[in-house]
Amino acid sequence: MALIVQKFGGTSVADLERIRHAADKAIAARDAGHQVVVVLSAMSGETNRLLAMGQQMAAQPDSREMDQLAATGEQVTIALMAIHLNGRGYPAVSLQGWQVPIATNAVHGKARIEQIDSEHLHRLLNDGRIVVVAGFQGVSSEGNITTLGRGGSDTTAVALAAALNADECQIFTDVDGVYTTDPRMVPEAHRLDSITFKEMLELASQGSKVLQTRSVEFAGKYRVPLRVLSTFVDGPGTLISVEQGMEAPLVSGVACSRQEAWITVAHMPDTPFSASRVFGTLARAHIEVDMITQTPNAHQRTDFSFSVSRTDVTQAISVLAGALPELPAEAISVNNDVAKVSVIGVALRSHPELVMKLFDALAAEQIRLLAITTSESRISVLVPDTETERSVRTLHRAFGLSVAVKAE
Amino acid sequence: MALIVQKFGGTSVADLERIRHAADKAIAARDAGHQVVVVLSAMSGETNRLLAMGQQMAAQPDSREMDQLAATGEQVTIALMAIHLNGRGYPAVSLQGWQVPIATNAVHGKARIEQIDSEHLHRLLNDGRIVVVAGFQGVSSEGNITTLGRGGSDTTAVALAAALNADECQIFTDVDGVYTTDPRMVPEAHRLDSITFKEMLELASQGSKVLQTRSVEFAGKYRVPLRVLSTFVDGPGTLISVEQGMEAPLVSGVACSRQEAWITVAHMPDTPFSASRVFGTLARAHIEVDMITQTPNAHQRTDFSFSVSRTDVTQAISVLAGALPELPAEAISVNNDVAKVSVIGVALRSHPELVMKLFDALAAEQIRLLAITTSESRISVLVPDTETERSVRTLHRAFGLSVAVKAE
Numbered sequence: 001m002a003l004i005v006q007k008f009g010g011t012s013v014a015d016l017e018r019i020r021h022a023a024d025k026a027i028a029a030r031d032a033g034h035q036v037v038v039v040l041s042a043m044s045g046e047t048n049r050l051l052a053m054g055q056q057m058a059a060q061p062d063s064r065e066m067d068q069l070a071a072t073g074e075q076v077t078i079a080l081m082a083i084h085l086n087g088r089g090y091p092a093v094s095l096q097g098w099q100v101p102i103a104t105n106a107v108h109g110k111a112r113i114e115q116i117d118s119e120h121l122h123r124l125l126n127d128g129r130i131v132v133v134a135g136f137q138g139v140s141s142e143g144n145i146t147t148l149g150r151g152g153s154d155t156t157a158v159a160l161a162a163a164l165n166a167d168e169c170q171i172f173t174d175v176d177g178v179y180t181t182d183p184r185m186v187p188e189a190h191r192l193d194s195i196t197f198k199e200m201l202e203l204a205s206q207g208s209k210v211l212q213t214r215s216v217e218f219a220g221k222y223r224v225p226l227r228v229l230s231t232f233v234d235g236p237g238t239l240i241s242v243e244q245g246m247e248a249p250l251v252s253g254v255a256c257s258r259q260e261a262w263i264t265v266a267h268m269p270d271t272p273f274s275a276s277r278v279f280g281t282l283a284r285a286h287i288e289v290d291m292i293t294q295t296p297n298a299h300q301r302t303d304f305s306f307s308v309s310r311t312d313v314t315q316a317i318s319v320l321a322g323a324l325p326e327l328p329a330e331a332i333s334v335n336n337d338v339a340k341v342s343v344i345g346v347a348l349r350s351h352p353e354l355v356m357k358l359f360d361a362l363a364a365e366q367i368r369l370l371a372i373t374t375s376e377s378r379i380s381v382l383v384p385d386t387e388t389e390r391s392v393r394t395l396h397r398a399f400g401l402s403v404a405v406k407a408e
Numbered sequence: 409m410a411l412i413v414q415k416f417g418g419t420s421v422a423d424l425e426r427i428r429h430a431a432d433k434a435i436a437a438r439d440a441g442h443q444v445v446v447v448l449s450a451m452s453g454e455t456n457r458l459l460a461m462g463q464q465m466a467a468q469p470d471s472r473e474m475d476q477l478a479a480t481g482e483q484v485t486i487a488l489m490a491i492h493l494n495g496r497g498y499p500a501v502s503l504q505g506w507q508v509p510i511a512t513n514a515v516h517g518k519a520r521i522e523q524i525d526s527e528h529l530h531r532l533l534n535d536g537r538i539v540v541v542a543g544f545q546g547v548s549s550e551g552n553i554t555t556l557g558r559g560g561s562d563t564t565a566v567a568l569a570a571a572l573n574a575d576e577c578q579i580f581t582d583v584d585g586v587y588t589t590d591p592r593m594v595p596e597a598h599r600l601d602s603i604t605f606k607e608m609l610e611l612a613s614q615g616s617k618v619l620q621t622r623s624v625e626f627a628g629k630y631r632v633p634l635r636v637l638s639t640f641v642d643g644p645g646t647l648i649s650v651e652q653g654m655e656a657p658l659v660s661g662v663a664c665s666r667q668e669a670w671i672t673v674a675h676m677p678d679t680p681f682s683a684s685r686v687f688g689t690l691a692r693a694h695i696e697v698d699m700i701t702q703t704p705n706a707h708q709r710t711d712f713s714f715s716v717s718r719t720d721v722t723q724a725i726s727v728l729a730g731a732l733p734e735l736p737a738e739a740i741s742v743n744n745d746v747a748k749v750s751v752i753g754v755a756l757r758s759h760p761e762l763v764m765k766l767f768d769a770l771a772a773e774q775i776r777l778l779a780i781t782t783s784e785s786r787i788s789v790l791v792p793d794t795e796t797e798r799s800v801r802t803l804h805r806a807f808g809l810s811v812a813v814k815a816e
């Protein structure tokens with residue numbers, strides 16, 4: 001007998017028929033002899049509908065009250081599933097965040113879980129019940145309803161799995177696992193049987209939308225085995241865990257992100273202080289910089305180029321323009337038509353031949369690189385946006401990912 | 409400074425515009441210097457929508473889970489109103505039943521309030537907040553959400569007013585007060601400025617739908633002054649309180665109910681035991697009998713006729729038919745085409761001339777009476793259904809209610 005936490009997102013509980021279908025998964029796990037905790041999101045679209053109503057009631061809606069409002073979305077789905085499970089003869093009980101309780105801090109709209117008291121849950125599970133918990137929500141020490149922010153149901157599931165010392169946390173979604181890259185971009189992309197937390201984190205932060213970054217971090221920290229599965233297609237999904245299998249390839253996937261912009265600050269004095277002036281200005285405005293290159297010009301001048309998130313471009317330009325005389329620099333330019341393509345794997349830095357392979361493959365396709373960064377588990381290149389898909393396909397093939405899936 | 413509890417029903421919070429309009433009432437009371445507690449129902453239709461979803465999930469939906477589901481309806485409206493009030497600069501906080509807390513027993517779907525801890529509410533009110541409380545719901549000692557049954561928001565409002573020792577409990581609804589009779593039936597019907605709890609109870613139990621019987625009982629028990637007002641039309645409404653004014657007329661209104669059926673058990677032996685056999689049979693089946701007549705036939709035989717609620721007719725006929733040999737009786741007949749018309753007032757029994765006036769007025773119109781009952785605050789007659797409106801109009805006029813409304 002294992003203890004399994006199953007999480008179903010909004011599309012998996014979008015209507016009554018789908019809630020019944022999700023209940024089948026919980027019943028199958030129960031029939032296999034496991035203790036089962038189910039974590040549900042609101043029906044897809046419902047949270048947006050609720051928040052839109054709140055936004056119509058005030059210019060700046062009170063955040064405590066927006067949480068009180070939004071939390072009803074999950075309360076509806078958990079009650080409906082518990083009604084269905086009980087009706088099919090599987091004793092079930094639904095719990096809101098405060099009924100677990102899931103204690104959070106008081107930062108409404110993006111609260112962080114501080115503690116989960118698992119005693120009540122264990123009592124219900126030992127009593128043979130399927131426990132259906134509302135995702136995305138908790139309760140502050142003042143007794144106010146809080147929400148964890150969008151996508152927070154994944155975090156709820158992982159946190160519950162950690163608190164209960166669960167054997168596996170299953171994230172049911174509308175894809176059947178984690179892929180080597182986006183299958184819409186590369187038809188030969190295939191599902192991975194397993195991947196490490198570190199790689200999954202890189203994939204998530206580099207544009208894969210399968211799992212919320214925070215929930216992967218959380219699972220890694222508490223070593224909760226995480227499995228991504230499809231609600232709609234049966235299959236083993238992808239297991240995300242601490243250890244990679246012995247036979248696992250070095251490179252597990254290729255991710256891409258189109259959320260980057262490339263900014264150039266031109267013709268600065270080439271002194272040791274120039275870099276700290278540029279990046280200090282941005283840091284004081286809380287703007288995160290990702291990739292950086294420096295290009296010396298003639299006459300002791302230099303250009304700094306760097307990528308920021310597209311959502312930060314306007315502010316970055318504004319603070320730099322204000323600082324032009326002090327930097328000093330002659331011009332600032334911005335290029336939104338760039339994309340970041342990343343190769344994800346284990347211990348990449350200790351395999352310099354992989355960086356060479358990447359350069360060679362892209363060069364053979366005459367794809368121009370604006371910048372490159374490497375880390376323990378990722379090599380990223382910035383390319384012109386028009387070259388995104390060709391870059392992904394080229395790297396997917398070059399690193400041996402475009403091969404037939406091995407038998408399970 | 410007074411403490412006012414204001415309750416708004418489903419039609420008064422049916423959409424965002426109406427919630428804003430209801431908020432105006434709370435703001436007006438706050439601006440007048442009062443402490444204000446608002447109690448809200450769910451948007452009209454929402455509770456039915458939620459329960460219908462639950463009913464689609466199981467043949468016999470679990471009642472704990474149905475309460476978990478239904479309670480979201482009020483949670484949405486209280487949050488929306490609190491958002492709006494805060495946005496307009498009136499500090500407000502919404503509270504679900506468990507956040508007050510409103511402690512109830514564990515009878516899901518029709519829980520009874522056991523205790524309200526007013527400390528939290530007083531703290532918020534003394535802090536200058538408008539407190540917006542979810543009607544219809546509470547929490548059991550096990551920490552489960554309970555609901556009070558349909559119309560329970562009135563009960564929540566009255567119970568909060570009693571617990572807070574409020575100066576007035578205002579029930580905002582879609583009519584502008586309590587009328588001498590149904591204005592759709594009698595155009596001369598007029599709004600009463602005031603009425604006693606006892607009269608209001610008789611009106612409510614005799615068919616007036618302005619207030620839920622249980623909330624009137626509760627208000628009378630705790631002597632909470634209750635005022636019925638229109639959400640949509642300004643005006644003083646009707647005050648329901650312990651004392652009737654010195655100048656108040658003896659008769660305050662005429663009610664009618666079309667929920668009656670008239671059953672006759674024919675040709676029983678005319679012995680002292682016959683009545684107890686008939687009504688004992690019904691009592692054992694938990695069927696309530698209202699009006700009773702006995703009509704002797706020739707040959708030492710007698711007929712018993714009595715009224716029951718139309719919802720009990722089928723069962724009443726069934727148990728009596730099964731008991732025919734033991735009663736013994738020859739036949740059972742039923743007449744659904746009857747209505748009960750009641751004159752409501754104070755101390756009617758001590759004014760026998762009023763009963764005479766009633767007989768005379770109906771006789772003058774040649775209206776046939778099937779039965780008559782009197783109590784301290786009510787005289788009721790059973791008439792053929794076709795005579796209902798004529799009976800109401802006749803009595804409304806006979807008892808001096810069809811006069812111009814006196815100046816306030």
